[in-house]
Structure formats: C-alpha cells, structure tokens
Amino acid sequence: MLTVRAPATSANLGSGFDVFGVALSRPADIVRVSKADETTIEVTGTGSEYIPEDPEKNTVGAVAEALDAPAHIEIDKGIRPASGLGSSAASAAAAAVGLRDLYDRDYTREELVPIAAEGEAVVSGEAHADNVAPSILGGFTVATPDGITQVDTSIPLVACLPETVVSTRDARRVVPDRVDMNDVVETVGNAASLTVGMCRGDPELVGRGMADPMVTPARAELIDGYDAVCLAAREAGATGVTVSGAGPTVIAACRAGDRRAIGSAMLDAFAEADITARAFRTRVGEGATVY
Numbered sequence: 196m197l198t199v200r201a202p203a204t205s206a207n208l209g210s211g212f213d214v215f216g217v218a219l220s221r222p223a224d225i226v227r228v229s230k231a232d233e234t235t236i237e238v239t240g241t242g243s244e245y246i247p248e249d250p251e252k253n254t255v256g257a258v259a260e261a262l263d264a265p266a267h268i269e270i271d272k273g274i275r276p277a278s279g280l281g282s283s284a285a286s287a288a289a290a291a292v293g294l295r296d297l298y299d300r301d302y303t304r305e306e307l308v309p310i311a312a313e314g315e316a317v318v319s320g321e322a323h324a325d326n327v328a329p330s331i332l333g334g335f336t337v338a339t340p341d342g343i344t345q346v347d348t349s350i351p352l353v354a355c356l357p358e359t360v361v362s363t364r365d366a367r368r369v370v371p372d373r374v375d376m377n378d379v380v381e382t383v384g385n386a387a388s389l390t391v392g393m394c395r396g397d398p399e400l401v402g403r404g405m406a407d408p409m410v411t412p413a414r415a416e417l418i419d420g421y422d423a424v425c426l427a428a429r430e431a432g433a434t435g436v437t438v439s440g441a442g443p444t445v446i447a448a449c450r451a452g453d454r455r456a457i458g459s460a461m462l463d464a465f466a467e468a469d470i471t472a473r474a475f476r477t478r479v480g481e482g483a484t485v486y
C-alpha cells in the first residue's frame with residue numbers, strides 16, 4: 196500500500212483563466228492505493244457524502260483506467276468538493292502519482308499531468324490541466340496546449356471558503372463568449388506582471404497581476420458577499436484578491452505577516468452577509484508527496 200498527500204490548488208489567479216495554477220501548502224487530500232483485481236473506491240472526510248464511489252464517476256477511477264492500474268483506492272478528503280480549491284483534481288493527482296509508483300509505471304511527473312486531467316474530464320466534461328498540474332508538480336504552473344511550465348515559489352495566500360457551493364459546470368456557463376480588445380490588453384499586462392511576481396517571489400506584483408476584467412466579474416455574481424470580502428481583504432493588507440478556481444473560495448495574495456488579519460477580515464465580511472466561512476492561512480507550496 197502507498198499513501199499520497201496531494202495539495203489543494205487555486206487555478207486562474209484572475210488574469211490566467213484556464214492557464215495559471217498554484218499548489219497550496221494546505222488543505223490537502225490523503226489517498227491510499229493498494230493493488231487489486233478491479234478498481235474500488237472508498238471516500239471519507241469533508242464533503243464525502245457528495246462524492247461518488249463509482250469508479251466511472253470519481254476522478255480517481257479514470258486515472259486508474261488510464262494507467263491500467265486497478266486498485267483499491269481510499270480517499271480521505273481534506274478539500275471540500277465544489278470549493279474552487281481543486282478538490283476533484285487533488286484526488287486525481289494523488290491517484291496518478293500513487294498508482295504510477297505502486298505499479299512501477301515509467302512516467303515522469305510531467306507525463307502524469309494529462310493522465311490526471313482525464314480524471315477532471317469525468318467531472319467537468321473537459322480535461323483541464325490547470326489544477327492537476329500544480330497538485331502534481333507544486334509551485335506556480337502555466338498550462339498551455341504545448342505543455343506545462345513550472346516555477347517553485349512560496350507567495351503567502353489566504354483562501355477563504357464560504358459554506359456555499361458553486362459547481363465548475365455552472366461557473367463555466369457564465370464566462371462571456373466575446374471580450375473587448377481593451378480588456379484583453381489589460382489582462383495580458385496583468386498576467387505578465389503576475390508571472391514576473393511569481394518568479395521574483397514578490398507578493399505586491401502577484402497581487403497587482405491578479406486583476407481580471409474578463410472572467411472574474413461574471414463569476415463574482417455567483418458568490419454572495421464577494422465585493423465586501425474583497426474590500427475587507429484589501430483593507431487588511433491583501434495585495435490582490437480574486438475568485439479561486441470556479442469559486443466560491445475567494446483567494447488573497449499578501450505578505451506573510453498579514454495573513455491572520457486578512458483571514459479575520461474576510462470571515463467577518465462573509466458573516467455580515469450571514470455566510471459561515473473558513474479561512475486557510477496558506478502559501479504556494481509543494482506538489483504531491485508519497486509516504
């Protein structure tokens with residue numbers, strides 16, 4: 196038996212829709228894999244009552260199929276599903292890394308990314324790599340059709356998860372079909388700033404580069420209290436705030452010493468809107484770890 200810890204992730208970071216992703220130092224899923232004649236799945240932990248154990252409906256089932264690696268897979272969820280924190284992707288990433296090692300398959304971590312992305316297709320209908328890439332590789336990742344570029348960094352973050360639910364499918368329906376060229380130019384500039392900020396380990400530049408006039412405004416409408424939470428985070432010292440993944444988590448970049456104050460301010464703002472939430476004081480961290 197092998198045990199793998201795969202981290203939560205935040206995709207998009209505002210200006211990098213369907214391209215940027217970061218691994219978070221916490222929370223994480225713990226996945227245990229043992230060889231079996233056919234794949235069976237057991238799910239416990241946060242939100243497990245909403246996660247199917249049928250291998251055809253769980254992201255880890257598609258990964259076991261793609262690797263031709265039947266196994267009994269136990270998933271202990273530390274990441275709530277439909278959170279915007281790459282919950283379904285973390286399980287897929289853990290399964291890909293764990294089953295590769297269990298069956299001695301000859302894949303690099305980079306080659307496991309498209310395999311784990313097949314798991315994401317089970318959930319959202321499309322094989323996105325922007326969550327599975329950082330969950331496998333760690334750090335900041337840029338996912339394009341040509342492959343993944345990865346940078347190790349450790350920008351401090353606060354991820355504030357309200358008890359409400361937004362499914363990735365719903366959040367993709369509100370993405371505009373057409374965009375204004377001025378908004379494209381602004382977004383390209385922000386994405387470039389964010390990338391340089393990640394490479395330099397500069398939270399100021401990362402925060403500034405998270406602004407996005409194209410996708411985030413439409414998705415913010417799906418999150419009650421969003422504007423007040425962003426304002427509260429900024430007033431407490433956040434350098435930038437945006438929707439994490441498809442939401443409803445709201446994520447703030449900041450300096451390490453400001454995380455506690457920012458987390459409290461975000462929780463208070465959600466509470467003002469009568470919404471219970473949980474704040475993770477986290478940072479950009481490592482990819483999946485095998486124990």
Ligand SMILES: Nc1ncnc2c1ncn2[C@@H]1O[C@H](COP(=O)(O)OP(=O)(O)OP(=O)(O)O)[C@@H](O)[C@H]1O
Binds near residue numbers: 247252279319
């Ligand atoms: N192993 C798994 N872990 C979590 N959710 C799973 C898993 N397998 C299937 N699902 C299903 O995936 C859906 C949640 O995935 P979704 O992509 O909407 O959320 P997320 O992974 O938290 O967010 P995001 O991709 O926006 O960061 C739920 O319907 C859940 O039942």
Ligand SMILES: N[C@@H](CCO)C(=O)O
Binds near residue numbers: 207
């Ligand atoms: N890039 C994806 C991440 C969620 O899977 C989205 O924002 O829809």
